[in-house]
Amino acid sequence: MNKFLTIALMSFSAATWAQTNELVVSAFGGAYTNAIKAHIAEFERANDVRVKFVPGSGADALAKAKAKQVDVVHADVGWANRGEAQGVFEELEPAKIPNLATTFARARFSKYGVITNFGQYGIAYNPKLLKAAPTSWQDLLNPAFKGHVTTAGFDFANVELLVLFAKQNGGGEDNLEPGFKVMEKLGQNVSVFYSQHPQLLDLFRSEDVWLARWLRGRVDWANKEGGVDLKFVVPKEGAIGLASTVHVVKGTKNKALAMAFVNYLLSKNSQTQYAVALGYTPARADLDPKTLGENVPYGEVVVNSLLISDWKKLAPNMDQIKETWEKRVVH
Structure with missing residues (x-):
């Protein structure tokens, strides 16, 4: 009886693991993705998900989004506006992304995306x-x-x-x-x-x-x-100004997880990592500047002074x- 119970439990465990959700994220490659990956296990454990990163930017990232090959897209402001105009992104849901409220006003790109760092x-x-x-x-x-x-x-x-x-x-x-x-x-x-x-x-x-x-x-x-x-x-x-935006792909089957991922990117831990690893100014407005590194400019004055066109x-x-x-x- 114990033998059969053990086999059943093993089978159940394997099936559960196989059913773990996967969230596919298009992100700028190299150091940018590595900075997110450094602590992504925290998000994966909390949401029972495996995050798969695929390199992508500009036209390539939008093409992947249109083909529903990814759930989340990182972009620069030019391609972010193109994606919005083409109806590629879901509206962000503030109730599911409470960290939106912690960002600088200039980081709230639009109802379809948020700037994660400058x-x-x-x-x-x-x-x-x-x-x-x-x-x-x-x-x-x-x-x-x-x-x-x-x-x-x-x-x-x-x-x-x-x-x-x-x-x-x-x-x-x-x-x-x-x-x-x-x-x-x-x-x-x-x-x-x-x-x-x-x-x-x-x-x-x-x-x-x-x-x-x-x-x-x-x-x-x-x-x-x-x-x-x-x-x-x-x-x-x-x-x-270099402004990196993040968006949830319209029609994704993992919409709730994608919203949770955007919220994670705006968390204190993730925002600090952008600064420490990349030297970027975080979008979150309530961080302790001492945790960001001496060479990272920070604050609303810094963010608002950046030259970003229409x-x-x-x-x-x-x-x-x-x-x-x-x-x-x-x-």
Whole structure:
């Protein structure tokens, strides 16, 4: 009798394990996903779920969402607006995501998504090669630095820079032409547009690059990796904001779990991990700054100072903006 009972219990246990829910999350790869994974077991135990991360960003992430291949999507503000316009996301339910109430007002992206963390794009530079620290985004255009300046290829942060230059010259989100005229000058100073963070680190190590548009957290990472001693400055016009959003995919069969996962991302533990691991400013407004690390800017003043454009105007025109960028800025 005991033998049969043991076998039955083993079978029941195996069946229960096999029925454990799986939540599929599309997230930015590498360090970003690793920062979430570091303590994801806490969420998995509490919700009897296994979280499966799949790399995805931009068009790829939205394609996975439309095909119902994922339950949760991370995005930047440009693709977040595209997803909303295309009806890809569920409305967030505040009753199921009580941590929404703990976030900075600017983090409440829309009823379809929330910003989980903010990054600062500024100017990274090698103090050994520059006589004076850069003070403005205009310094990237200085002819004295020709061939030793870089920025990433076409990405949302370059669109933010494009908008900034447009606004400085009488334009804006609705009129980018003045910005493109300035960006053409920037393109003439760039010998290579970097695509990966390790690539830019190597360019700084070889001293081919003297200054670049880069993330504050990545400058800290580069210095820890070794071979460089870079400095980071927020230009007088302000830091370009990197805002990472999270969304529940419309029609997911795991809607309740997906809402719970969003709530977890806004928990104190998860928010602190973003800061410690990535150098990003948390979206949660009630954290102790002492727990975030000395190089992590924090607070409502920091969040509200970030340069973030009106992406509801920009997102529908991204294909055209990219085409113009490739023709006029990249040489």
